Amino acid sequence: MPITTSQPTPKINKCGRRWIQAELESKVHRGQWIDPTDKTTVGEYARHYARTRPHGESTAARVESMIRNHVEGTALGSRRLGAVRPSEAQAWVTDRVQVLAPSTVRLLVAFMRGAYAAAVADRLVAESPFARVTLPRDEAERIVPLTVAQVRKLAAAMPERYRAMVVAQAGLGLRISELLALRVQDVDFLRRTARVEHQISRATRERIAPKTALSRRTIPLPDVVSTALAEHLRKYAPAVDGLIFHTSSGRPYPHAFYGTKVFGRAVTKSKLPVGTTSHSLRHYYASVLLAAGESVVAVAERLGHEDAKLVLTTYGHLLPDSEERTRRAVDDAWNAVSEATAEPSTAQGPPR
Incomplete structure (x- = not known):
């Protein structure tokens, strides 16, 4: 007799069916029901979300580029919106770290979090898979202004x-x-x-x-x-x-x-x-x-x-030639204290 790993579909009795029906009706009544057959993809919803935002011209162009290259241009973009698991979201973030600067990845993830928050509000998904993704450390090099x-x-x-x-x-x-x-x-x-x-x-x-x-x-x-x-x-x-x-x-x-x-x-x-x-x-x-x-x-x-x-x-960067001002500020503070606490030259001997 061949061995099979498939499990028979459990039978649900009449009481169980009534409970499931009651639970579905309750979710619908509370506005918590999610349509499991919705086929909206991540890329499609990302574009819908972007169109609803009051972006200025430059921001809209940047968002368009992000969606085209880093959402639709990856496997995530074709995934069904409600089927993306947190582990998939984390894998996508890790993959983007390989091609983008940490600050850009943070902007990209912020956009995806916003999109999924809107999807939750639209009752398309129950929760966001991007809620707890780990972001790269953003250790941007200190900017030194021109002189x-x-x-x-x-x-x-x-x-x-x-x-x-x-x-x-x-x-x-x-x-x-x-x-x-x-x-x-x-x-x-x-x-x-x-x-x-x-x-x-x-x-x-x-x-x-x-x-x-x-x-x-x-x-x-x-x-x-x-x-x-x-x-x-x-x-x-x-x-x-x-x-x-x-x-x-x-x-x-x-x-x-x-x-x-x-x-x-x-x-x-x-x-x-x-x-x-x-x-x-x-x-x-x-x-x-x-x-x-x-x-x-x-x-x-x-x-x-x-x-x-x-x-x-x-x-709030220091100008390159500000070192001397820093030295002078510290020296002036110490000198002021020294002058205020200095003993007069006619000071008497130690107290008896």
């Missing part, structure tokens, strides 16, 4: 038509999209302020609203920026709409053209650290303000950030 000398060197390495763009971004802390949208009417040379009213879309090169409500802001205009902009406008007339930095046809520069070709070549020419981008000038601006004693809240306002804590964690 004034390096920013000057970078500006000097730029073609003359783009030189003021480096000074303006470093002196105002603008995002590249805000820099490309700067107009003459946004700069008040008399009151020494610059106003961020728009940004340039990376996809369409059209003028659009700033990234967030707080991104629309007024920034103090330093003399170095005022001088650079005035000199630039003397040599290169603004576009019809007032755009300061523009192509020969009066259109905004494409992000990739300025950020990669023009800026990237100047970084190489000036021998700045590998990885220096236009965003490094924002790091520089924030770090200068923090080193000068500006409050985190004030720096967040200048940068157009909604979260002041994010400024502290992202931009």
